[in-house]
Amino acid sequence: MIYDVEEKKKKAGEKAVEYIEDGMTIGLGSGSTVYWMIKRLGERIKQGLEVKGVPSSLRTEAWAREFGVPLVYFSEVNRLDLAIDGADEVDPDFQLIKGGGGSLLREKLVADAAKKLIIIVDESKQVQKLGSFPLPVEIVRFGWENTVRKLSTFGCNPTLRTTEDGEAFVTNNDNYIVDCFFDAITEPEALHRELKLLLGVVETGLFLNRTNKVIVGRKRGVDILER
């Protein structure tokens, strides 16, 4: 079963590499589906493809180095040709929940700088409505208990993310993640806007109105969805 999901992620990740052209600067997202994309990209680079990548997490940076993908500092590029990233949920309008791995802030910064965003997922990530997956919200550590209390007034059950050892999970930006359990997210744009106004919140895992293409890995192959 687990093998099956990995196969689907691999198919989506590898397909995305077909959209990468010579000379491009690519935003490299984060997560286990992106892993397959970076691995395949490394193979294409060995065959002569010339690209540079901007990683959206320390783990992605390590994978890129492992597979021989040349990197460039984000601060050195104004505009990326393309970003490729995974997601935790994708709705029919290409609205996303991201941040299951805690990389949402850098992912959003990288996606925002890109001319196009391709999302790669296995079919289990497709939903009719966002919200079954708890919404990750990155918050500053100072006064985090107060921020969590305020988050509970948004109609969700907010839970500080912890590691397997029971320690608070710390992001690459030295912040915490609160996973907000909603019954359903009916108005994602309004929710995102309101959460951003809450002092202590750095960013939300709602990625809205920015995805151009979704590649869905299935058992029989991939679906390429465009809007």
Ligand SMILES: O=C[C@H](O)[C@H](O)[C@H](O)COP(=O)(O)O
């Ligand atoms: O913070 C993590 C990212 O938003 C990932 O892209 C997302 O969680 C999907 O990850 P995966 O491909 O491992 O399911």
